[in-house]
Amino acid sequence: MSVTAPRGFRAAGVCAGLKPSGARDVALIVNDGPNRAAAGVFTRNRVKAAPVLWSEQVVKGGRVHAVVLNAGNANACTGPGGFADTHTTAERVAAALDDSAAEVAVCSTGLIGERLDMPKLLAGADAAVAAAARDGGLPAADAIRTTDSVAKIAFRRGSGYTIGAMAKGAGMLAPALATMLSVVTTDADLTAEQCDRMLRAATAVSFDRIDADGCLSTNDTVLLLANGASGTAPSEAEFQTLLTEVCADLAQQLIADAEGSTKSIAIEVVGAAGEDDALTVARTIARNALFKCAMFGEDPNWGRVLAAVGTTDAVFDPDQLNVAINGVWICRSGAVGDSRSKVDLKPRDVTVTVDLSAGSAAATIWTTDLTTGYVHENSAYST
Amino acid sequence: MSVTAPRGFRAAGVCAGLKPSGARDVALIVNDGPNRAAAGVFTRNRVKAAPVLWSEQVVKGGRVHAVVLNAGNANACTGPGGFADTHTTAERVAAALDDSAAEVAVCSTGLIGERLDMPKLLAGADAAVAAAARDGGLPAADAIRTTDSVAKIAFRRGSGYTIGAMAKGAGMLAPALATMLSVVTTDADLTAEQCDRMLRAATAVSFDRIDADGCLSTNDTVLLLANGASGTAPSEAEFQTLLTEVCADLAQQLIADAEGSTKSIAIEVVGAAGEDDALTVARTIARNALFKCAMFGEDPNWGRVLAAVGTTDAVFDPDQLNVAINGVWICRSGAVGDSRSKVDLKPRDVTVTVDLSAGSAAATIWTTDLTTGYVHENSAYST
Incomplete structure (x- = not known):
């Protein structure tokens, strides 16, 4: 299910060689429309990773065509060169989709303070674009794991529409977002303003209320993409309830899988x-x-x-x-x-x-x- | 050396049976004068143990004749009954010294949320009064240990006077006092106002600057007793320097012995x-x-x-x-x-x-x- 549960989304999870284990480490979510309404909530840490700085700008435009995510390297504390790496990644995906990088969000998780292996990442991005499919939700959720022992996904059916989601995060879980990445997709017909307002309300009582170790990450990102493929403009009350449930469900999965925890x-x-x-x-x-x-x-x-x-x-x-x-x-x-x-x-x-x-x-x-x-x-x- | 390094102080450390190990667990410091100037700095935790509430009142009077301390039980979160236990302990020591309980400070450390075994503690207080002697500084420092692996003492010689001190604390070390008890004694001739001002200045840059686990205790207490037995009214600048050195010395000893630490x-x-x-x-x-x-x-x-x-x-x-x-x-x-x-x-x-x-x-x-x-x-x- 995951992020491809709603209509009009494709996804992929591929092995780019960023994780020493050789496991999947690059994920892609493509929004095939018709709409591209989107919103994001980001870490409140003042030391923000390059992909956070980039995706904040993308989301300000209110439209997202695709999200490319990598595990194995957080691209945080990497200076102007690290920011250029994120930009290059977005450009590569945009080119493959014949679109502008301004609508490609980027998320990274993993080691802080090391530059990305760009040849591997770009090859992975290419492979992910080629592989993106309607059944790619689970591989995508698998690819963003770091110390997560399981992939985390959730979905809810609304009246004529669906919400799907994936998340990762097992350490550095703290309010103002656990150290985590999450992408929520829906085929409901929403404006970017609605996405922003409802995503903030949902995260405030879900992801913001878990705290495993009080540590606030440099990379936390939650994105909501709404493509309207269902043709349904939902009741805001119902959508808010379901969106909050999806976020709370994922938040509980993060706590249940928190590093080394027994309670x-x-x-x-x-x-x-x-x-x-x-x-x-x-x-x-x-x-x-x-x-x-x-x-x-x-x-x-x-x-x-x-x-x-x-x-x-x-x-x-x-x-x-x-x-x-x-x-x-x-x-x-x-x-x-x-x-x-x-x-x-x-x-x-x-x-x-x-x-x-x-x-x-x-x-x-x-x-x-x-x-x-x-x-x-x-x-x-x-x- | 410890608290009996300055003239005019006696001390004792005895076994009252409060520690399951049977080790020393009740300490007493008696100030034989001629003066009884004193000051105290206490935990900023709003949940204060009974002995903290009691000793804050004693110190407000600016005079301390004796300090009785016990390990094995913190007498914290014990309600009005726990406060009565502290009062009774002070009364017992005061009676033995033929004085008022209003000049007897009390400190406790150990388990939170359990009532003291008063028959054992009072018998221990009696034994400590009987044993108090000029060579009792080390046994007193030993008696206040909980998880401390060593007794912590420090002293400095000034121009014509001495400062001695003991401390305990190995966990719950956080600013606004580590979870710790410390008593500093001096035979310098100081007013209570001088004691208060210089003790606050010393603790602000010593005990307040160590933080082992961010946990703030219910029982933290630092007392300074000045009896003037040396006949020397010290230069404030010199005394402040030496007092700060003594506190910093003890603070470093606490960090060096912090529970489970390797760095x-x-x-x-x-x-x-x-x-x-x-x-x-x-x-x-x-x-x-x-x-x-x-x-x-x-x-x-x-x-x-x-x-x-x-x-x-x-x-x-x-x-x-x-x-x-x-x-x-x-x-x-x-x-x-x-x-x-x-x-x-x-x-x-x-x-x-x-x-x-x-x-x-x-x-x-x-x-x-x-x-x-x-x-x-x-x-x-x-x-």
């Missing part, structure tokens, strides 16, 4: 004075190394939760904090509550609920535990 | 538009999990340094960033610089220098690597 943890903050407070508290807990180690050790250590909450400026009274882990309220009124022994931390999915007793707002951030596997993977693998 | 890393930010920018950038790098894993893997991964810098709001141009590791400028102008192969990351001590090319301000934060040992220790050990 998928929902940090649910309730009773907050406002949503901002709830998000701040949830993110602070999600980034607390000691709490994350305790989860790995299956230790319902609510003291570390409180210690994390205490570093925020959210509205709360320390004596009114309540904490539940998997539904057991082990901290009540800032002190010892029900017995820790009632908490079962064996399953992968964990829910930590913090009640700030300060209002009625709530928010949830999804994170993972901090494990010896994470440290091993990120001390041995140069990204 | 002591100085993050030196230069060329900043202001000191705040330099500190923000240095702290952000010090807290970046991927960078810290790379250090553990002895991988001079400057891309992760740039990715961390990019998440800050400091003044810089991404194309003007330079990064050196152990003196090798592996990133110049935001792109590839000298060869990574020139960087030797084998020694424990590592210096990462980031030049923001935005001004002339500079600052350094000391941190550690993120290791499988850290994760192991903090997933297996409940604090």
Whole structure:
């Protein structure tokens, strides 16, 4: 399914030799129209990779004909030469499609600080254009994997239209986009303005709410391409719901596959004075190394939760904090509550609920535990 | 040496049975005067342990007669009952010294969220009062250890006076105090106001500039006691210098002994538009999990340094960033610089220098690597 589930999109995933393993590493998505409405959301890191700088400009035009993606090299921190490489890549794909590079978006992921092997990448781009087909969605999703153990895809059927999507990302997952690339396609008939507005709303409550290791990548990109091939102008409410579901589905897949993780943890903050407070508290807990180690050790250590909450400026009274882990309220009124022994931390999915007793707002951030596997993977693998 | 290096202080470290190991776990410092000037700096965590709430009040009076400290239990998140336990402990020591509890400070470290075993602690306090002696500095420093592998002490001789100190802390080391307790004593003749001002200045550039895991404790306390037993009113400039040296010495000892660490890393930010920018950038790098894993893997991964810098709001141009590791400028102008192969990351001590090319301000934060040992220790050990 993936990005070719909607009508009017072709895709490919080919081996260009950028990954030492020899696996697929260049993906292409071609939008065959009739429309080319598009929008993008990019990393908020101020150190932006060349493909991000390029694709931001492409998306400003509101039209995307094709997206070319590579794994194995992020083309980040590569200076003007790296930007020229991205430009050259877009030109090559555009020429093959007999179009302008101004409508070709580029995404890269992999090592930071090394120049691309351009002969290999350009040959890969050529091969991808030649291979692009209606059944190329899965190979494309496979080609953008780096440390991802599985390809991530999602789709939803709407009233007369379809949304399809793929994503990659297994480390550097943090708000303001996990370190991730994602392309969402639809055959619904939407304007670029609609794409932009609805993509921002969808990512704000999905990709922006996962945080595996607090690290914000230089390359994060989410693109939405709408070609109108279904002839259906959707209800905005329905499309927004389905688009958000697709993004949330992919976000959960990223957390489930996060590097070295053994737990998928929902940090649910309730009773907050406002949503901002709830998000701040949830993110602070999600980034607390000691709490994350305790989860790995299956230790319902609510003291570390409180210690994390205490570093925020959210509205709360320390004596009114309540904490539940998997539904057991082990901290009540800032002190010892029900017995820790009632908490079962064996399953992968964990829910930590913090009640700030300060209002009625709530928010949830999804994170993972901090494990010896994470440290091993990120001390041995140069990204 | 430790806290009994200056004249007029006695100390003790005794076994009260709070540590399962049966090691020393209660320490006492008695100030025999003639003065009792004192000041304290406490955690900025809003979830404060009972002994912090108590000792903040004691220190506001500007006088301290004795400090009683225990390891094995932090008495944090223990509600009104926990505060009463701290009060009772201070009363017990005060009665034994025939004084008011209002001049007895209390510090605790260890498990969060469990009530103290008061019969054991009070018996330990009695034993400590009985044992307090001029040679008790080392046993006291030993008694406050939790996961510390060694006792931490420091002292300096001034012109006619002495400064002595002890500290503990091996995890939860973060600015606004590492998770740590420290007591500094001096026989110099100072007012409480002088103690407060000079202690704040000293901690701001020492304990506040170490950050092992970004976690801020509920119990952090640094106390300064000045009894004037030397009869010397010191030059403020000299005393400030020596006090800062003592605090910096202890801070470095904490980093060198941080849980599971294999590297002591100085993050030196230069060329900043202001000191705040330099500190923000240095702290952000010090807290970046991927960078810290790379250090553990002895991988001079400057891309992760740039990715961390990019998440800050400091003044810089991404194309003007330079990064050196152990003196090798592996990133110049935001792109590839000298060869990574020139960087030797084998020694424990590592210096990462980031030049923001935005001004002339500079600052350094000391941190550690993120290791499988850290994760192991903090997933297996409940604090």
